[in-house]
Amino acid sequence: MKGYRKYFGAKLIWFGVTLVAAFMLNFILPRLMPGDPVAVITQRVTQGMTSQTGVQKVYEEYANLFGTTKPMHEQFILYMGNMLKGDLGTSFSQYPRPVSDIIRSSVWWTVSLQFPAIIVGWLLGNLLGALAAYLKKGWDKVLMPVSIFVSNLPAFGSAIILLVIFGVQLSLLPTSGGYGFDLIPNFSFRFIWSVFVHYQLPFWSIVLISIGGQAIGMRSMAIYELNADYVKYARFLGIKDRKIIGYVFRNAMLPQITGLALSIGTMVGGALVAETIFSYPGLGSTIFSAVMGQDYPLISATTLIITLMVLFATFAIEILYGFIDPRIKAAQTEQ
Amino acid sequence: MKHILHEAFRSPKFVTGFVIFMAILALVVFYPLFVTDHPLAIIGQGTFFPPGIYVSVYDTTNAPQYTMMLPEAEGNRIGAKLGDVEREAMREWLIDFGIPRAEIDIDDTAKLMTLWDAYYDPALRFQGMTSARQKYFARLDASLEGLLVMEPRVIAVPNTETGAFEASQSIELTDFVNVNEVANVRVLPLGTDNFGRDMLTQLVSAIGTSLQIGLVAGTVATLIGLTLGLMAGYIGGLVDDVIMFFTNLFTAIPGIVLLILISYSIGQENRGAVTVAVVIGVTSWVWTTRAVRAQVISLRNRDHVNLSKLSGHSIFHIIFADILPYILSYVVMAFILQISSGILAEAGLSILGLGPKTTDVPTLGLMMRWAMIYSAHILNKWWAFFPVIVAIALISFSLNLMNTGLDQVFNPALRE
Amino acid sequence: MGKVMLEVRELTTKYITRFNEDIYAVDHVSLKVEEGKSLGIAGESGCGKSTLALSLMGYYFPPLYYTSGDIIINERNISGMDPDEVRKSILGKEIAYIPQAAMNALNPTQKVINFVEDVIHAHEPTATKKDIYDMARQRFEILGLPAEVLQKYSVELSGGMKQRTVIAISVILGPKVLIADEPSSALDVTSQKMVIKMLRDLMDRGMIKSMIFITHELPLLYNVTDDIMVMYAGQMVEHATAEQAVFDPLHPYARGLMGSIIVPESGLRGHKLAAIPGVPPNLKKPPSGCRFAERCKYVTPTCRAVSVNMREAANDREYRCIFAEQELREMYKNE
């Protein structure tokens, strides 16, 4: 148990450190902009505004929120205080809607779209990769080039292809939005069905993206493990191949879990872009429209939330991994 | 090195990737020699012209004319206006109007047209018919105007004095021109985009720019990663700890977040292709750092390195002569991957609206962005986005194949 | 003369590389081990010792293929036997193996006892867990290993402990022949001694009937095995008693090995600090004459022209050289 405590303790500390770093980054980056950041930010959004008082109002609001007149450390305290209150400022493009309100209405769409899709893609990809490594001849020849090609399709590419095939050509599924545009969110069957149908294309395109890369990773891991010394030894003690394959896949799978923890950030990045293709009402589309509307407060908050999501997912995976791989426990007790 | 290249070219994967990549490169280099238009020149007024050969209508009237009696000409002429879809639609309207189905034979063009001319009324809107459908029928009716009239067309020019039109030329149904003899013919193999720009010319130029972006991003990332990895691995101790702290930090924080924030801070006006490439490079060095560091650590205490240290060689000599040659293969592989991920990153950023400023050069990402904004995917204008996706996929496919091929040469355990 | 436990006649096996080249790493090798005896096999790294060890077990999988020759274990000719039959009735039971990399020979994510169960179940599917545990515990204790080892993962064991665990597992089914491939090269001196003592112990207790001990350090075999064979480039070049091979080697290569500086095999490839100048021939295209000719001090044009066979010498010795025993002794005297 001591070993575990050490591992989890270390992971928890690291989680804390990355969280602090994420907030620091979010705090510092806008302040690194040359000149008066508040002026730069507001000037961009107010380009088209004719009312001078309107511009002034936006400027003052932001000067207040940033506390630009105060020294840095006080600005940081102010910033952290706002964060704790959940005050992320006011959106420019949807003025005067609070940013936290916009985020709240989009974050769950992203969470419930991306995480299931990434996990399903991960599982399917590992299964295919293991099959490719094991069956080698034949299947490997077909599966590998196909998954290499698919994994090289950019995230938005497979999204568009699915959209065109199933949404436009076959007209089987809706092409955009999170639910029918003529519906109002409620718990009726019609609404839930609409959400389900709209979920399909974004979901499967994210699954498709994650499959390719995972399959390739799993295949090389499995081939590497198949050549490991313990495989040879077990074989020469007369253990059946099927049993040995069991060892190999378990061992190949474990690093894939760490791999998932390391690559989840990249995957989420790709998935965000895919979301915009479907105008899915999640964080991807929020960023898209925030950039269009030069809405810095919204961009900043969205990226912060994405970072937090990714950090949290990584942390959860690492904790899970600690429980399944005995090597973690051993490595920690040795020290 | 020679040996490695020799081995690499025996790997079918590497060769396939290499051939594809060289073909793309050849296209980028040689295409502009034949088509010298500016890639962003707007040639079409209107959006999304479909791929095809465009023949100047004006010039056809001036081209030498030949008379040809082709039996299928009339059928084709009618078929172009009145396809199966249109015939079905006409029957639908007539049935709704009240004509018994049995009386309508949609295969007999003359009878169908007679019925249509007799009963069609654009003002009628039946139960359940959308206004879009009603407009469709109106358009259909207009396009059928004079369909069965088999008379020559007359071209008239205004008399400069009276202003009245005078016939100058009569075009028979059997008149033909040779496309080669028409003064202006433009081939648009991939049609035009939403702004009326030649897609193929733009695509080739965009591939070139995107490759440059990938190259710059890859170089920046590799240089940073190599320097940090060498320092962390070779010096070790506190330097290693500090570098690894930041490496782990930037592995944990999603790269796209940094990309978005930095790109936005730079501002639209200042974002040239090179700037975007540098930003991508600056945010994607972590993997190279990790790989290089791991390799350097395993090399650090090898005999030949120790020997070099004992003989009092400078740290630069040791790094360039005793360490770099051994990790070169990893660096090259990481570099190849960085190029393709750099191209992908640019595309992602551009779709979000944070790519290079749009007036300078086309990039694959920008082409994608405009296609999306103008809903090419929903309008089914495949030529506006599909070639772009294929180009991106082919570039990264070929780079990855080369990489896998090299990997198998360097790590024989991954053999077939 | 004791009962012959293992006899090999003209065994040839080859690797087929992914470029479809043949590497004959074991080329017409013959040997014989009697009950109660041990045979040492020595040779430079890359000369085919490990390949020979694997080939002796009559169980082949890519990239290693059987070409020709006979393997007779305990009076049964196993060449040409159905592979699954070899697996069930020969491996582990008649002939067992300690791999060169014993450090990595155990599946890192499996407890030792579970692996022992798998080994025994592969041969006796009906054995109960309890019986297996009791038997394993008893065996381990006889060999001086604490019973707790059984409940551990291999990553939790120290290097020397891992090595001894592997040995204990290898002999758990009481094989007639044990092949140890460099069991001690990766260990420190104390652990080396312990391993060698353990192997001798196994012989003395009759837990194994005979042993083949492979090493790249010829001098190490003195006092460990009864007979010694020296391998060079896939072929046998000298066969004698340990005493003769170490103190009175006939083949110029065997003499060179005695004088060579001992370097760990895992050291720098291609930078060997050997006393014998030159490098072994490429096994993809071995020379047609004597394979050692390029590096031999006493080389004559004939050596390169004619292929050389094993020849007999006094005291039941064998060696592979065109010179007669007497001529060689004359040459060596004049050094």
Ligand SMILES: Nc1ncnc2c1ncn2[C@@H]1O[C@H](COP(=O)(O)OP(=O)(O)O)[C@@H](O)[C@H]1O
């Ligand atoms: N898996 C393999 N595929 C191809 N060639 C191999 C393989 N393993 C070993 N070889 C080749 O066979 C020869 C003998 O290797 P090995 O039996 O491992 O030598 P040793 O154990 O004496 O060091 C070497 O030339 C080596 O390159």
Ligand SMILES: [Mg+2]
């Ligand atoms: Mg060996």
